[in-house]
Amino acid sequence: MKNSISKFLRKVPKPNDSSLQTVYPKLEEFSSFENVKKSTITGWIAYQMAKNLSVNEEQIDLFFLKPFIQKDYQEHIEPEAETILQLAQSATLWIQNDSLIEEEIKQLNLSPAYTKVLSRVIREVQTEKDLQEKAYSESKEIWNVYRDVIYSASQGHFLLVEKTDLIRYKSGKLLCEAEIKQREDIPLARNAATEVFERVNLKPSKMMSYKLIVSEAVTNVLKHAEYGKLLIYQDEITSTLRVIIEDTGKGFPLKILPQTTLMAGYSTKKSMGQGFNLMLKMADQLVLETSTSGSTLILILKGENENVENKLEPRNDHTKNNYDSQVI
Template sequence: MTPSPGLQPLTAGLLECVTARDVARVIVDRGAAVLGATAGLLALVSEDGRLLEIVQSQGYPADVQVRWRSFPIDANLPLSNAVRQMAPLFTSSRAEWAAIFPHLTERNQDTNATADLPLIEHGRVLGALHLSFRDERVFDDADREFLDELVQQCSLAMGRALARQQADDARRRMEFLVRASEVLTESLDYSKTLHQLAHLVVPELSDYAQVAIVDGGAIDRIAVAHELPEREAVIRELYTLYPPDPTHPNSVGSAIRTGEVQHMTGLTDEIFVKAAVDEHHLSLLRQLALTDTLTIPLSARGRTLGAMTFAMSSESGRSFRPSLISFLQELSRRAAMAIDNARLYQDAEREISERKIAEAARERAVRQREDALIENARLMTEAVEASRQQREFQVNMLSSMTDGRLILCESPGDLPSPAPRLEMEATIQEADDIFRLRQAALATAVRCGFADERTDDLLTAVSEACMNAYVHAGGGDVRVRTDGECGVIQVWIVDRGKGIDYSRLPDAMFRKGYSSAGTLGHGFKLIISFADFVYVLTGPGGTTVVIEQHRSRPEPAWA
């Protein structure tokens, strides 16, 4: 779709965006300017799908922005209703607003008309845009068509940014786990390694981190880290003067006692006032300004060794989303294993010291060899499992990001059943063969009654797939098949190249102009864009690509 002239500044700005916040800023700032709105905000659906979280706003008082930082999707609110109904909501005047939302008395006196527009990409609601207008305004068909075009542009840009952000987050967390594992294994002094781990977590994953260890029945806090180093002294003073009640349901003691994760959200100054025992206690709590805390027990071999506490503050505005909680649980599991291994080693050392030197030396050598073999076996097992999980994650991610049109096959049995009627078969040996195959595919599509647009999509996908086989594998065999009713055309392209590196598939699909020997090359993105379904089976002995096109475009996977 060619954007309307009035949307050119917004479209140009969206093309320059990298992150979801960049996209939100352009949508709110430039979108409001294009439409003449006096205020606007954009909220995204939270990771757990329960809240709308405002990521960008303008034209609203600061206290209003803080109070409405997030709100439930199931609430009777304009933006929530638009998201639930997946449809825009317009009010042309204050009177119409009051009639629909009589319970919402807090409203800018300068606002009359409003528009609440859901951002939808491939049937999935990403969030919604709210715009306020000073004058009364009837949104006619032209207005609504213009707003629909604006929302489509914004939804596509936001969808791209969120997908890129998820991939970046996964990569960064894998890299973080590698760094954390190096820290945890570099020394048997777990007090030292846990101190380093706490400062590794902050500020990348959390604004504040603390590690507490059970030692002789007492809880010993051996590591504290805060994004602002001067706050670490505040934390120590807080726990020294006002030690938390270990029986409190959300305390470190509770996590250690029950072995369950303790998560507190929505901490406010009113809660601090109720919890403080005196003015100094309240002052310390306010200096930390925590809004979200997460305490995870450190457990190994059925025993709880301590707990790690993470916290976010109002200054950063961050919170613990489900994916981050899962990641921190995995990190805590590795920390618990490091503590347990260190203690086991220390126990072994004490036992050895009580025996004769010769016997101790002999047993230590055996233990070290056994430990090394076990550790090597564990590392090898983890490496194999990590490789399998990475491949499975990539297969699922690529399928999801293409709405199920790309199917990566593990074995020939995963390929589709061949359509019963063989229309033609040929071999690609030179560039002219591709032209002849394209003509044969065109004739088949015409005979099967495919519309021009469906035919053009098929020809584009087939040409690009054949070109990939010719350029990257030196050619291949092609078969064109149809079903009995001529409602489906299959094009099978089989080459004997060296196969496709799965790790490069995201670049091959989504990076403009990307090509590399061993990947699907320049045309793979086009193949997925124009074909209804693309099956890929690849290995060292070659690659099979099956393009399947239906006479009528099938419903997407999310429909």
């Protein structure tokens, strides 16, 4: 691979100098991770085709790299190599669009050798794609069951959500934002939350309860992660407060969430001990998004208007990731 990369290097004169300098190839501008995945699939298909079509061994690795390199930095491509790359690009689009591969290949009038190799390589990619989609689908079904069971068992007080749902909670007026990087930041975050509760004129009894569960939440950040953040938003219509605590920890394993959230006193190194139970008692609703890249805990707290229902409910349609809300 190292020798292949060197084939993209150029020697050009230095400005105001007769000596030469090495110019390294530039990558294509990828606007999204999805584009990176497409280039990877294209490169892999081209690489596998080159291997099976007896292309010069010294050139084979180049077929994987070419989709990532800007065309201005590529030397002249032989006709056969150009054909393989074009077929790989087409195959990637067919796979992405779930096209009927046999019909697409038939329209190209390829030689038997090209038809055989291209068909086999595409089947390999499709098989892997199908396995990944099946695994995701099964995982999503299990996640939906956990979400619905916990929601029902908690009588709507605990809602498990996905990362794509979080944006709806970060709306309204931002009242507070505090980073949690070290132990000294914990009391600062608590004080920032207390100032917000005082500004919105909460009743003393309610303020005491809210301070307690916010303190519990921010204290747990550094127990499970190296970095976290506290944000507090207020709905400008209902006065509902959304206290958001983010962290970059390893997340909560799905299998322990029912015990963690519903069993009083349940505690492991990966759970929050009695924290969840305390929050469930004092908050109007608890919302949690968790994965191996971190967690976001949201405390839905009633503000001045205590007669407004603020809870979110899971959709009955499990094919969608969003949630209906009466008032957020």
